Amino acid sequence: MQPGDGIPPAPMTPAPMTPAAARERVRIEITGAVQGVGFRPFVARLAQQAGLAGFVRNTGGGVLIEAEGPSSALARFLDRLATEPPRHAVITGREVSRQPPCGERDFTVAPSAAGDPCSATVMADLATCADCLREASDPTDRRFRYPFTTCTQCGPRYSVIEALPYDRARTTLRRFPLCTTCAAEYADPTARRFHAESICCPDCGPHLALWDTTGAVLATREAALTQAASALRAGRIVALKGLGGFQLLADARNEDVVGTLRARKRRPRKPFALMVSDLAAASAVAEVSPTERELLLSPAAPIVLLRRAAGAAVLAPSVAPGSGNLGVMLPTTPLHHLLLWALRFPVVATSGNPGETPIIADEQTALTVLAGVADLFLVHDRPIARAVDDSVARVIAGQPTVLRRARGYAPLPLPFPAVRAPILALGGQQKNAVATGFAGQIFLGPHGGDLDRTESRDAFVRAADRMLALRRLRPMAVACDRHPDYASTRHADTLGLPVVRVPHHLAHALSGMAEHGLDGPLLAATWDGTGYGGDGTVWGGEFLAISPPRYRRAAHLLAFRLPGGEAAVREPRRAALGALHATFGAAGLDMAGLPPVAAFTEAERRVLATMLARNVNAPPTSSAGRLFDAVAALLGLCQRASFEGEAAMALEWAADRAAAPLSLPPAIISGDRPLVVDWRPMLRGLLDARAAGAAPAGLAAGFHAALAAAIVAVARRLGAARVLLTGGCFQNARLTGLAVAGLRTAGVEPFRHRLVPPNDGGLAVGQIAFAARPMIEEKT
Secondary structure, eight states: OOTTSSOOOOOOSOOOOOOGGGEEEEEEEEEEEOSSSSHHHHHHHHHHHHTOEEEEEEBSSSEEEEEEEEHHHHHHHHHHHHHSOOTTOEEEEEEEEEEOOOOOOOEEEOOOBOOSSOOOOOOOOBOOOHHHHHHHTOTTSTTTTOTTOOBTTBBOSTTTBOSSSOOGGGBGGGGSOOOHHHHHHHHOTTSTTTTOTTOOOTTTSOOEEEEOTTOOEEEEHHHHHHHHHHHHHTTOOEEEEOSSSEEEEEETTOHHHHHHHHHHHTOSSSOOEEEOSSHHHHHHHEEOOHHHHHHHHSTTOOEEEEEEOGGGGGSOGGGSTTOSEEEEEOOOSHHHHHHHHHHOSOEEEEESSSTTOOOOOOHHHHHHHTTTTOSEEEEESSOOSSOOOOOEEEEETTEEEEEEOOTTTTTOEEEOTTOOSOEEEOOOSSSBOOEEEETTEEEEOOOOBOOSSHHHHHHHHHHHHHHHHHHTOOOSEEEEESOTTOHHHHHHTTSSSOEEEEOHHHHHHHHHHHHHTOOSSEEEEEEEEEEEOTTSSEEEEEEEEEETTEEEEEEEEOOEEOTTTTHHHHOHHHHHHHHHHHHHGGGGGGOTTSHHHHTSOHHHHHHHHHHHHHTSSOOEEOOHHHHHHHHHHHTTSOSSOSSTTHHHHHHHHHHHTOSSOOOOOOOEEEESSSEEEEOHHHHHHHHHHHHTTOOHHHHHHHHHHHHHHHHHHHHHHHTOSEEEEESGGGGOHHHHHHHHHHHHHTTOEEEEOSSSOSSGGGHHHHHHHHHHSOOEEOOO
8 A cells, every 4th residue: 555545554553432312523624835744643542532433534625523422522622633733733724614424443644635726734844853963873764875765744744745635746756665564554553654745764765976067877875975975075066856856966164166166157246045954053154143042943944044153154255246145044944954964064055046047856857958067967766846945034123024935935925805706916027936826825936947948938837837736726817016127917818818907116015915815095105126017117115005995105215217227236435326316416527526426437428417417217216125235335345346236245245334323414304295305415414424434334324224114104194004115125124124223213113024025936825815806096
């Protein structure tokens, strides 16, 4: 017998019979995160302990239980279901109905029953639990040093699932028939792996192999792991097939190899993530607060952004050049643990892709795409059904905040009662993630990356198709961004469905409202780098007053022009020239003592001055992100950006080094509908202080404080009782923390993202919210 083949396992111990008149039967339908978390074994054990008969099975909507026995035993059973669920289970709904007794004597885990469509929650992949880790490190255990040790509480879930409900027969593990010992564990109600769908061992499960760059096998099993560790010590780059795709590993202490990885990956300055063996190793290179400790050790095991500590001096400078933070994660699988135990030093662990393309999940593709990047390939024969990258999180204002929602978090759902008929949402152009919504829930898929390249767009289309196929959905509509040139928007027009085009910044706001279950009224401070505005201009420093079913642009940052348009996104110096022109007119471009002005030749400045004066290829923007870029350039921190957000990150890092913020003049708030937040007095004050010799760190801190104060001032001016902070700018811990504190002091209740990314990775949630409950813009 193999799990999931339609044959139920051996029945539990028969329940003691009671007279039929004294027996009752209940049917219990449970929804939520109840598949892939050991819920059926939990139910079966409770039933056995209560002396009940019946069955439990997975369904397309969750879990179905029918239990029969004395009424007092049923009452205790129902109470324990609610109060003692497995660690990772989340029950969101429970319906109980009475049924006529059947006279059963046994309680079984019955074969699963599929539904159409499937609304069951797909569990995210879970990091290795303590019990499995002990087994993998115990020489007397039969899973000693086995890289694929898992149980009901950890291991692959989303990355291996091929169809719902969740059973081994519908995962990529179906290719590995269980040995006699594993089959006995699977069927034993007293065993830790009772109905663990990912169960395997060295005799029947996946195995490692080490390949050279041609795919030739150099070693297998334990020897593959040992030789891979030796290669990393020797300064070679190893592509490792992990839980949801390939990672590129290198010795994080070795400047030569880290520099080589940067060159091969075409990633000149964007920080690399680190993997360390344990919490003590993390604390050696970074400061770890209690909340950050919980994040690192959580089942999601994300990359956590931590403040660099003095011990980080052992790391190669190229790991995170110029950064005050380090992205640190702990091992997520037994394979990672075994490798880090062998190495005893931190490794760079970055996504297995060149540039900003999607993570690679297939070893044959990896050989081709990572040719010239990796020196060796540590692979295994368990197929990855769904590629999923590492998640990224940060503690902001004292609370964990997901910045990249992927492994460990996706595709867990959000309750949203307004959505009933199926809707597909396609997200944005950057940090794309797709979502589906139906039956009162929104399912946000994992991070897919930017859609600027052909391979990224192809992966995006596959992700959308497979998300629908997994749940056998036929959407009634597709939601997308209003920007006509986004690849996601263009794809929406090809699907033959009604298309709902959602304003970019409203989608940001609605995503945060959906996460917190908010309705209205509230004020959403929606700050990001770029978004298609309702008036056809580039927005990004918005305050939206939302009172469903209406919303309006209640305020915005003063707009300034970006000479060169899109080129200004890659060159903060251009944004700086636009801000100078808005503040000082043509004279601003003659301030040759300022770093961004000096960064252009005199001839280039003349061309740019003409563009600004004549409004030629110099679109106006209210973007807070571009204002951050401008100030970073003015303080000499970043003139050209090699990755999105580089200038803003440099400005935040500079502010964190300040002993105290330098006070700057406040922004002036004028106008009526909408209000305009004029930041020019702040900029003049910053430049005057710079000319007087003030250090960039204090000025950067002052700039953050002044912007946070502007948010509070607008909230007060508009009489807002609740303010939501949303958009990519609120990945900035300093800005967000200051704004949250200032709002609370002013008696305003602040809200911000925690589980849905505040950046464009959360847009699809807001798009579904809008499509399910459209809103009308009040024109001002």
